Every structure is written in C-alpha cells, then in structure tokens.
Amino acid sequence: MSSETADVAAPIAGTGGHGTLIAVVGPSGAGKDSLLSYARDRLGADPAVLFVRRVITRPAAPxxxxxxxxxxxxxxxxxxSGLFAVAWQAHGLHYAIPAAVHRHLAGGGIAVVNGSRAALPAIRAAFGRVVTIRISCRPExxxxxxxxxGREDPGRQQARLARSVTTAEADREVVEIDNSGALAGAGDALVAAIRSRMTKSASISRGREA
Incomplete structure (x- = not known):
C-alpha cells in the first residue's frame, strides 16, 4: 500500500475558467520549499500568480x-465541509489544497502549489488544467x-530515498528542473517556467475573447 493516498472534494460550481495550476513535485530534500520561496520573491507581487498555502496537520516551523x-x-x-479541493495523507500527516484556489483559476490566473507525486491524479481531477514541474537532484x-x-532516523531517510525515483509521464505536460547545483540556477528555471505559463494563459484568453 502506498504511503500517500488522495481523495477529491466536489469542485466549486462555475469554475470553468482559463487558469492553470502548476504543481511543483519532487522527493523530500530536492529543495521544493527553497525554490518556491525564490519564485515567490520574484513573482509574488503579480496578482496573476497565486502561491498556494497548503493546509497541513503539522505545526509551522521557520x-x-x-x-x-x-x-x-x-x-x-x-x-x-468542502473547504478543500484535494486532500491526501503522507508520512503520517494530512495535506490539502484549499478549494478557494478555484476562484483564482476561474479568473484566468496561475496558481502554484507544492504538490505530491502520489496526489497528482486527484489534483488533475480537481483542477483540470495542471502543469507538473518536477524537481530532482543527484542521489548523493x-x-x-x-x-x-535531521527530521528522521536513517530508516525513514532510506525509505524517502527509495521513493525518489519517478517515471516519465509522456502524456502530460511536465517540466524537469535539476536542483543539484546553486539555488539561483534552478530558481530562475522555475520562474521562467511559471512566466511561460502566464504568457500561454494570456494568449489563450485573448484568443477566446477575439
């Protein structure tokens, strides 16, 4: 049985907008949090981009x-109560993406979320248009x-490393970013990928309005 399970809450009525959800996934230790913080610092002032705060049954820590x-x-x-678009469990914790994200997407915006590889099918079912950005780094x-x-004992660390191998998703839109080197290199690649989706979404919206 997988260590991660996901289920989908009922979508909000009338959420057929043209926005895109970007799910940033990758194994623990790949640097997702650092990269998302890097991108938020550079794009967070743009109202078209929403960096989603997940809901987790874990106390906040700096x-x-x-x-x-x-x-x-x-x-x-x-x-x-239907406040979550998607909820799943992993490593003994509950995770969720708020249903309110639908409203931002309905207005044509881009939403960026720290996702889960196991939850991707449920995330796609809930949001429809999803781009996956997969963060990786060298095993060592x-x-x-x-x-x-130092969060886990060696046994748990080895289990996480064993789950770090992912398979290609040829039928999905997936952007690969290697975060083995300096943060700025991978961070700029993430910013560029988000900006690319912003450009595409704007182009689609203009085309439908024409």
Whole structure:
C-alpha cells in the first residue's frame, strides 16, 4: 500500500475558467520549499500568480514550508465541509489544497502549489488544467540534504530515498528542473517556467475573447 493516498472534494460550481495550476513535485530534500520561496520573491507581487498555502496537520516551523496548520480533528471537519479541493495523507500527516484556489483559476490566473507525486491524479481531477514541474537532484545530494535536516532516523531517510525515483509521464505536460547545483540556477528555471505559463494563459484568453 502506498504511503500517500488522495481523495477529491466536489469542485466549486462555475469554475470553468482559463487558469492553470502548476504543481511543483519532487522527493523530500530536492529543495521544493527553497525554490518556491525564490519564485515567490520574484513573482509574488503579480496578482496573476497565486502561491498556494497548503493546509497541513503539522505545526509551522521557520525552516519548513510556509503553510496553514490545523489539528487532525479541525482538518477532517474542514474537509467534510468542502473547504478543500484535494486532500491526501503522507508520512503520517494530512495535506490539502484549499478549494478557494478555484476562484483564482476561474479568473484566468496561475496558481502554484507544492504538490505530491502520489496526489497528482486527484489534483488533475480537481483542477483540470495542471502543469507538473518536477524537481530532482543527484542521489548523493538528496541523501546529504535529508541527513542534514535531521527530521528522521536513517530508516525513514532510506525509505524517502527509495521513493525518489519517478517515471516519465509522456502524456502530460511536465517540466524537469535539476536542483543539484546553486539555488539561483534552478530558481530562475522555475520562474521562467511559471512566466511561460502566464504568457500561454494570456494568449489563450485573448484568443477566446477575439
């Protein structure tokens, strides 16, 4: 049985906009949080781009992802109330993307979220137009990063490393970014990928309005 499961809440009525959800995925230690922070610093002032705060049943911490924290009971109550577009479990925690993201996409915007590889099918089912940006790094660097952060024992670290191998998705739009080197290199690649989607979405909207 997979360590991650996902389920889809009912989509908000009338969310047939032209926006795109960008799901940034990759193994723990690949540097997703750092790259998202880098991109947010450069694009966060643009109202067309929403950097989504996930909801997680984990206390907030300065060195971890910027997220909204709920207790398990509060999380399950919010899920039952339809406040989440997608919810899943991984590593003993509950994760969710707020349903309010639909409103930003309905206006033609771009939403960028720290996603989950196992939850991608549910994310696509909930949002429709999804671009995956897959972050990777060399195995030895991944192992060193996991060890340096000291969150888990060696057994859990090895389990994460074993799950770091992903398969190609030839029928999906996937952007690959290697974050083995300096943060700025991969960060600029992420910013460029987001800007590319902004340009495409604007072009689609103009075409439909013509």
């Amino acid at each position: 060195e971890a992802e910027d997220h909204d924290s709920l207790s398990v009971d509060a999380f399950l109550a919010a899920q039952a 660097i991944l192992a060193a990063r996991l060890a340096a952060r």
